[in-house]
Amino acid sequence: xxxxxxxxxxRTTRRVEFSDTDAAGIAHFTAFFRSMEQxxxxxxxxxxxxxxxxxxxQEITWPRVSxxxxxxxxxxxxxxxxxxxxxxxxxxxxxxxxxxFTIGPRDIASGEITAVCCRVNPDGTLSSxxxxxxxxxxxxxxxxxx
Amino acid sequence: xxxxxxxxxxRTTRRVEFSDTDAAGIAHFTAFFRSMEQxxxxxxxxxxxxxxxxxxxQEITWPRVSxxxxxxxxxxxxxxxxxxxxxxxxxxxxxxxxxxFTIGPRDIASGEITAVCCRVNPDGTLSSxxxxxxxxxxxxxxxxxx
Amino acid sequence: xxxxxxxxxxRTTRRVEFSDTDAAGIAHFTAFFRSMEQxxxxxxxxxxxxxxxxxxxQEITWPRVSxxxxxxxxxxxxxxxxxxxxxxxxxxxxxxxxxxFTIGPRDIASGEITAVCCRVNPDGTLSSxxxxxxxxxxxxxxxxxx
Amino acid sequence: xxxxxxxxxxRTTRRVEFSDTDAAGIAHFTAFFRSMEQxxxxxxxxxxxxxxxxxxxQEITWPRVSxxxxxxxxxxxxxxxxxxxxxxxxxxxxxxxxxxFTIGPRDIASGEITAVCCRVNPDGTLSSxxxxxxxxxxxxxxxxxx
Numbered sequence: 001x002x003x004x005x006x007x008x009x010x011r012t013t014r015r016v017e018f019s020d021t022d023a024a025g026i027a028h029f030t031a032f033f034r035s036m037e038q039x040x041x042x043x044x045x046x047x048x049x050x051x052x053x054x055x056x057x058q059e060i061t062w063p064r065v066s067x068x069x070x071x072x073x074x075x076x077x078x079x080x081x082x083x084x085x086x087x088x089x090x091x092x093x094x095x096x097x098x099x100x101f102t103i104g105p106r107d108i109a110s111g112e113i114t115a116v117c118c119r120v121n122p123d124g125t126l127s128s129x130x131x132x133x134x135x136x137x138x139x140x141x142x143x144x145x146x
Numbered sequence: 147x148x149x150x151x152x153x154x155x156x157r158t159t160r161r162v163e164f165s166d167t168d169a170a171g172i173a174h175f176t177a178f179f180r181s182m183e184q185x186x187x188x189x190x191x192x193x194x195x196x197x198x199x200x201x202x203x204q205e206i207t208w209p210r211v212s213x214x215x216x217x218x219x220x221x222x223x224x225x226x227x228x229x230x231x232x233x234x235x236x237x238x239x240x241x242x243x244x245x246x247f248t249i250g251p252r253d254i255a256s257g258e259i260t261a262v263c264c265r266v267n268p269d270g271t272l273s274s275x276x277x278x279x280x281x282x283x284x285x286x287x288x289x290x291x292x
Numbered sequence: 293x294x295x296x297x298x299x300x301x302x303r304t305t306r307r308v309e310f311s312d313t314d315a316a317g318i319a320h321f322t323a324f325f326r327s328m329e330q331x332x333x334x335x336x337x338x339x340x341x342x343x344x345x346x347x348x349x350q351e352i353t354w355p356r357v358s359x360x361x362x363x364x365x366x367x368x369x370x371x372x373x374x375x376x377x378x379x380x381x382x383x384x385x386x387x388x389x390x391x392x393f394t395i396g397p398r399d400i401a402s403g404e405i406t407a408v409c410c411r412v413n414p415d416g417t418l419s420s421x422x423x424x425x426x427x428x429x430x431x432x433x434x435x436x437x438x
Numbered sequence: 439x440x441x442x443x444x445x446x447x448x449r450t451t452r453r454v455e456f457s458d459t460d461a462a463g464i465a466h467f468t469a470f471f472r473s474m475e476q477x478x479x480x481x482x483x484x485x486x487x488x489x490x491x492x493x494x495x496q497e498i499t500w501p502r503v504s505x506x507x508x509x510x511x512x513x514x515x516x517x518x519x520x521x522x523x524x525x526x527x528x529x530x531x532x533x534x535x536x537x538x539f540t541i542g543p544r545d546i547a548s549g550e551i552t553a554v555c556c557r558v559n560p561d562g563t564l565s566s567x568x569x570x571x572x573x574x575x576x577x578x579x580x581x582x583x584x
Contacts, residue, residue: 169344170344170353170355170418171416172355175325175329175356175359176322176325176326176329179321179322179325180322183321183322198315198316207316209316209318209363209366210321210363211362211363211364212360212361212362212363213321213360213361214358214359214360214361215358215359215360216357216358217355217356217357217358218357220355220418270317272316272366
């Protein structure tokens, strides 16, 4: 894997809300998975895309095929997570997003989401489909593996 | 308002999960709104209905028009909330559910959800519609205001 | 009730995240209760306060005694809720926050949270206590009922 | 890795609630992480333990160091996830829980949580500590790697 260049890193933030905390007094581990998804959507919005949009008359959506997160330090209520997002793999039909969470100098967590491109069929079911050209064009410059 | 007869009270339970707690060490107040909705759905299932179902070839759903909850005591991780559900109003187009939460002898909270019956239009928008006969028949015996 | 003057309205925003939506394709009603709390905390932070802080060597927290919300229109994924917050009642021991949600010209919802000031005892239990002077001083200018 | 014997598999269930669904009409991926944790806690309760308890006068808790989930099929509102839990690793200071989700014959997802045993210090911070004998005794019979 090649280290991402600065232009390949998208940065966003997310504050730990009270509803994200648990009785141990820290951000619950599921809050990081929600935050990864929100960071993914922030990046898509920043290039004019959405995780749920019409492309060439076709509704496109991205169900997750896997996700993981390693937790190295705890985050508390009202702290602001800084999230660095990169695309570590842009395949023909799927995409892998990588996330690194820090709070100032503290290394908090890192994780990954792999999502597969699907079209929504008229009956509401989903079928895997090649990633539309519109997505490829906008996401390739952000991808570290090409 | 008439006091409900025993046959008009539907009873269900819900354990306070760790993800329901917050840094104050108690069930977060939003967990009660989630629990009210789950208790509503438990009741509907118990009479063969669903909050999201086809009736007479029409997709029927129930957006909320209001909800409230009064909190009198705190609930902790792993405690089991006992929830008593009654229908305090069954109108032509809307329904009001009432909920009372206890844990053994402790009075925890009470709340309400008012939902309006809607059909899902082909374009995905919702239109208010009279409550289908199927729902009225099954829910009237549980209603305290008739 | 007196209408709030412009200086008594605190404004914040919150985007509808994908995890806030439900199978009906709209922001789930519990997302509005989470958003009300986040708006309350945004306001407190804006005047240097926190819902969970030490005041005069005492840990102060604010359990909710009631909350309600009326829903007038639906909010969809990625829409940005504009939230106007006012303090409609600042009592000796409790506070009532009012919230109005709009999206551009659309009136979405309005709600309320009443919270009671408590100190955290050494054994972790909570006791109702008069609102500290620090809070009163900073919140009175924002209160519409004085 | 050895295949678990039937006595090493703990089974629990969890219904997909409406608040677990998203605008794609399926259980949101974060619902699986919440469900894994709830299944872990169900197992602990079944042997008289809790994820948050006093052992030998010491408050013990289990922050997560990593979690992951692979998703193979979708789960819809009101479907009941059957969850098989095994302990794939019981170390000196940490434990790895494995989870397999099915709905009838459908293979839905599988995941893992690794948690580290910590004592809560008087100042609220956490320190890694050997897993108490009480936990080892009760969890070793359920562990597939010994």
